[in-house]
Amino acid sequence: MQLSTNLVRFSHWNRFLISFSMIATLVNPYIFGVTLYFWIFLVFFDFEFVAKVNNINKKYLLVMLMWNLLALLKMDLVLFIKLNTIFLGVVYLYLMQDKIVDYLKISFFISCLFCILQFILYFTSPSLALQFAGQGLSQNIWGEKYGTAGYANQYVTLFLPRMSGLSREGGFFASCVSVMILILIDKNKFKGKYKYLSITAYILSLSKSSIAIILVFILKIRPLINKFPRMLLILVFSILFVSIANHLNINDSKFIFAQENESIAHRLSSSYMIQHFSYDSLALGCDNSFKCVDNYVENNIIRFAANGLEPIQGINGIIVLTGYLGFLLFLFSIYIFKIDTFGVLTIVIFTSSITFITTDNFIILAYYYAYSSSLLRKN
Known part of the structure; x- marks a missing residue:
């Protein structure tokens, strides 16, 4: 019984760390010229996911084999790693569905709260605002050598300074907000206080990338x-x-x-x-x-x-x-x-x-x- 309880607790925290590492880019260190995402390793400690890997459609594996062969033909190791990282991330999210989306939602809203904090600090203590965003925040966590690359580009766009939450920079955060809203609508989880927090974060991160929100407004004509x-x-x-x-x-x-x-x-x-x-x-x-x-x-x-x-x-x-x-x-x-x-x-x-x-x-x-x-x- 105790073992079962411990496994449930471990699963709970592991999935939170996976989602937080994915959403909060800045909490991942920068090593040997690349951002090392913790979630890539943590997903293999989600034993339910590992048990479901056999459910992957063999056609999808064939497609990935073709992409990997293309990367090998180009002798491009970076292309090879990135293709497989994206595939792993998408497969994990799809196989786990609501069991990880709920944790993604929590992690996303933590990033939204950081966005609001950055906005407040921008007007009360601009130098401190920079320490809570972009590379400044990551270096505060990992030190100057291992802080992941980021850009706290808090300049005024469409009347308001744009904030970046826990993403690398404002445009990336704006895109993250838009796609998370789409996912939450699709899962019927875009409601209550979280809805208003998402909208606030969207407004405070307005940039050219924010145009992606148009997808939300045309959802009703998706069949067309x-x-x-x-x-x-x-x-x-x-x-x-x-x-x-x-x-x-x-x-x-x-x-x-x-x-x-x-x-x-x-x-x-x-x-x-x-x-x-x-x-x-x-x-x-x-x-x-x-x-x-x-x-x-x-x-x-x-x-x-x-x-x-x-x-x-x-x-x-x-x-x-x-x-x-x-x-x-x-x-x-x-x-x-x-x-x-x-x-x-x-x-x-x-x-x-x-x-x-x-x-x-x-x-x-x-x-x-x-x-x-x-x-x-x-x-």
Whole structure:
């Protein structure tokens, strides 16, 4: 009896730590140039999850094998690790469902409370506000050497300074808020005081990434959206981003290096770049130098990437990072995982400002929501 009680208690705390490590990026240390997420290891101590691993659809494992082979062909260890980290996170969330979502909710609301605290400190003690956000907070936990990378960019956006909760920075937190609201609505858990706390956090983290909340407002027409072909939606957005990149001519030095254009240029750089691929880069995409386009010396996007602003954002970033083989494999994955059009739209929107293999919480949560909610409606 005592053993059973201890196991229940252990399971309770382990799942809380898993969810908190996933939601609160800043509590994870930065070692050997990467953020070491505790949840990756802790999930293997969730014995109920381990027992359910055999339930994974073999088709999904085949898809992951294909992605891993692609990473090996590129000899890209980082791609290999990130792909498997995302798959592990999504599989864990799906197999555990409400047994982990309840803990995610608690962890998320702790992050929301930090957001509110940061907002109050911004007006009462700005220097202290920085110590409770971004890299400052992580370094207070782990020290200067092991504090995870973050940016407490608490500047005014849409009349209010934007806060970042326990995420790396404001935009990431805004995306986390949006996708968590979607998940909680889907689980019928978006109610009461938690609803108002989520809305408050959304307002206090307003940024360009906050546009993702539009998905909440179009939930009621999801059946209508799902009548639109999934693959066509991806191609439409791909072409749309290419058209905008060309219209703005983001490779022009006067545009791309203007500070006020940095964010939009970064988001659209992949859409411009794929039009100028050298032939030997078409299949597998670029290496880390991004010197994979014709006349690369004259390509300002390459110089842009040298400053850390790599052209791998959004749907077209899949092509830059993994070539057209990777893009076709992405389409194949959508088909095998039976993600509906609304789920595809979710992925497109949440990855529009970040690479599709980002291991930060909101991307893993977005993939989980896209898959889980699509499957729920099919059943």
